[in-house]
Amino acid sequence: MLLKRGILSLIVLLAAQPGWAGIDETKLIDLTYALDEQTVFWPTNRPFTWEKAAWGRTANGYWYASGDFSMSEHGGTHIDAPIHFAEGRLAVDEIPVQKLIAPAVVIDVRSAVEENPDYRLSMRDLETWEARHGPIVQGAVVLMLTGWGKRWPDPIRYLGSSTPSDPKTLHFPGFSKEAADFLVKERHVDGIGIDTPSIDYGSSRDFIVHQIINGANLYGLENVANLEKVPPKGAILVALPIKIRGGTGGPVRIIAILP
Amino acid sequence: MLLKRGILSLIVLLAAQPGWAGIDETKLIDLTYALDEQTVFWPTNRPFTWEKAAWGRTANGYWYASGDFSMSEHGGTHIDAPIHFAEGRLAVDEIPVQKLIAPAVVIDVRSAVEENPDYRLSMRDLETWEARHGPIVQGAVVLMLTGWGKRWPDPIRYLGSSTPSDPKTLHFPGFSKEAADFLVKERHVDGIGIDTPSIDYGSSRDFIVHQIINGANLYGLENVANLEKVPPKGAILVALPIKIRGGTGGPVRIIAILP
Numbered sequence: 466m467l468l469k470r471g472i473l474s475l476i477v478l479l480a481a482q483p484g485w486a487g488i489d490e491t492k493l494i495d496l497t498y499a500l501d502e503q504t505v506f507w508p509t510n511r512p513f514t515w516e517k518a519a520w521g522r523t524a525n526g527y528w529y530a531s532g533d534f535s536m537s538e539h540g541g542t543h544i545d546a547p548i549h550f551a552e553g554r555l556a557v558d559e560i561p562v563q564k565l566i567a568p569a570v571v572i573d574v575r576s577a578v579e580e581n582p583d584y585r586l587s588m589r590d591l592e593t594w595e596a597r598h599g600p601i602v603q604g605a606v607v608l609m610l611t612g613w614g615k616r617w618p619d620p621i622r623y624l625g626s627s628t629p630s631d632p633k634t635l636h637f638p639g640f641s642k643e644a645a646d647f648l649v650k651e652r653h654v655d656g657i658g659i660d661t662p663s664i665d666y667g668s669s670r671d672f673i674v675h676q677i678i679n680g681a682n683l684y685g686l687e688n689v690a691n692l693e694k695v696p697p698k699g700a701i702l703v704a705l706p707i708k709i710r711g712g713t714g715g716p717v718r719i720i721a722i723l724p
Numbered sequence: 725m726l727l728k729r730g731i732l733s734l735i736v737l738l739a740a741q742p743g744w745a746g747i748d749e750t751k752l753i754d755l756t757y758a759l760d761e762q763t764v765f766w767p768t769n770r771p772f773t774w775e776k777a778a779w780g781r782t783a784n785g786y787w788y789a790s791g792d793f794s795m796s797e798h799g800g801t802h803i804d805a806p807i808h809f810a811e812g813r814l815a816v817d818e819i820p821v822q823k824l825i826a827p828a829v830v831i832d833v834r835s836a837v838e839e840n841p842d843y844r845l846s847m848r849d850l851e852t853w854e855a856r857h858g859p860i861v862q863g864a865v866v867l868m869l870t871g872w873g874k875r876w877p878d879p880i881r882y883l884g885s886s887t888p889s890d891p892k893t894l895h896f897p898g899f900s901k902e903a904a905d906f907l908v909k910e911r912h913v914d915g916i917g918i919d920t921p922s923i924d925y926g927s928s929r930d931f932i933v934h935q936i937i938n939g940a941n942l943y944g945l946e947n948v949a950n951l952e953k954v955p956p957k958g959a960i961l962v963a964l965p966i967k968i969r970g971g972t973g974g975p976v977r978i979i980a981i982l983p
Contacts (some may be wrong), residue, residue, distance in 0.1 A: 499969040535794030705964040705977035710758040718964035
């Protein structure tokens with residue numbers, strides 16, 4: 466706790482100096498896809514729609530533009546709140562903001578995924594990462610880098626199916642049950658994330674990784690962008706979701722502060 | 725720039741230590757109202773609606789809950805992107821993320837507002853703040869604390885009118901034209917924010933503060949919650965909005981890291 470207080474005090478003391486003029490842009494990465502009508506949603510979910518409510522110069526002479534939008538809570542770069550797959554667990558507005566800032570652990574399984582699009586992150590992948598970088602710290606968010614981002618936003622390639630509207634036909638990588646169990650019980654992570662449509666792989670029928678993560682009152686981040694720009698260790702993730710009262714998730718803006 | 729690199733390096737180095745276990749919760753404040761069907765929107769804007777798309781135990785035995793929602797970009801705790809009141813300026817997805825992390829300057833005008841609900845933040849208020857705390861740093865976000873939060877979410881009290889659906893009848897405080905000009909031209913702020921429905925006061929007909937701020941490619945934050953918990957100087961604001969492509973604004977999750 467003393468360490469953490471120290472970090473935050475230092476940030477604010479230094480940032481309040483007269484020399485502050487914004488943040489070094491090479492140190493901040495936006496891990497969020499823009500939302501538009503091409504944004505990939507889970508096939509059964511309501512897609513993003515947007516329309517102009519006002520757009521132009523008013524009779525008073527000034528410019529005024531405003532839009533309305535509608536969407537499922539689960540599409541684009543978004544968060545799965547614990548209540549999404551676990552009855553009685555936290556809704557998106559109830560996740561403590563302290564849990565939404567965390568050290569980022571990035572596990573690169575791109576070469577395994579090239580061989581097998583149904584790949585699931587294994588205990589071996591976690592052991593390999595820890596052998597190189599040390600134990601995953603408590604309170605981390607573990608992000609699976611599959612390379613799927615290069616398929617965004619083509620629904621056929623990104624959902625891995627020639628019939629992407631049929632959820633029974635999807636193919637993309639995800640976490641394994643064993644890895645999810647280990648991260649919850651042995652490493653006490655705050656959440657997990659991935660650069661595919663789901664923390665469970667496309668062929669899952671029981672969504673066991675969702676059940677484990679949400680059941681432990683933890684969150685998942687899906688369709689995370691630009692993960693290949695984040696190092697295996699040392700970055701800080703800030704993932705701030707829309708605050709829908711009682712919501713099961715929603716669009717989240719995710720940034721990484723690089724080391 | 726060297727100072728800023730130093731801040732960020734320090735955050736990530738320290739945070740990656742094994743002792744990290746989340747953030748000291750007394751140092752983080754959520755400045756965001758939850759969105760629900762009572763959330764206050766500008767009277768002419770589409771309010772927030774939410775409905776269950778799925779909610780319960782599936783035939784496969786696991787729990788699954790999901791919701792859909794719709795809203796104007798401008799309601800609840802939200803951001804006004806430059807394009808909202810300035811043709812050709814930045815849309816919400818185009819605001820650099822570096823501009824969304826900034827030192828917070830809080831100017832408390834609660835006593836003036838008690839006397840006059842149509843109060844506008846004056847040059848005198850800025851001079852008084854600077855006499856006590858030094859010049860407002862470049863890249864800051866200047867937040868006006870009016871005490872209006874205690875009226876949330878009662879539309880009659882919060883919009884200051886017995887006919888809150890008529891925008892010509894509203895009363896609440898805002899910034900003055902002179903203060904907005906000074907903050908843009910002399911202090912080079914990244915944005916401004918307020919704990920009322922608008923950075924312009926309720927009686928404004930020309931929305932001159934919006935025109936000045938958005939015209940300078942800067943953003944506004946409206947309906948900011950819990951501002952009375954943020955000190956006049958020394959906190960860091962992180963304001964991450966939904967990333968609507970071409971959007972004029974949208975819901976924003978705002979946190980303050982306290983000194």
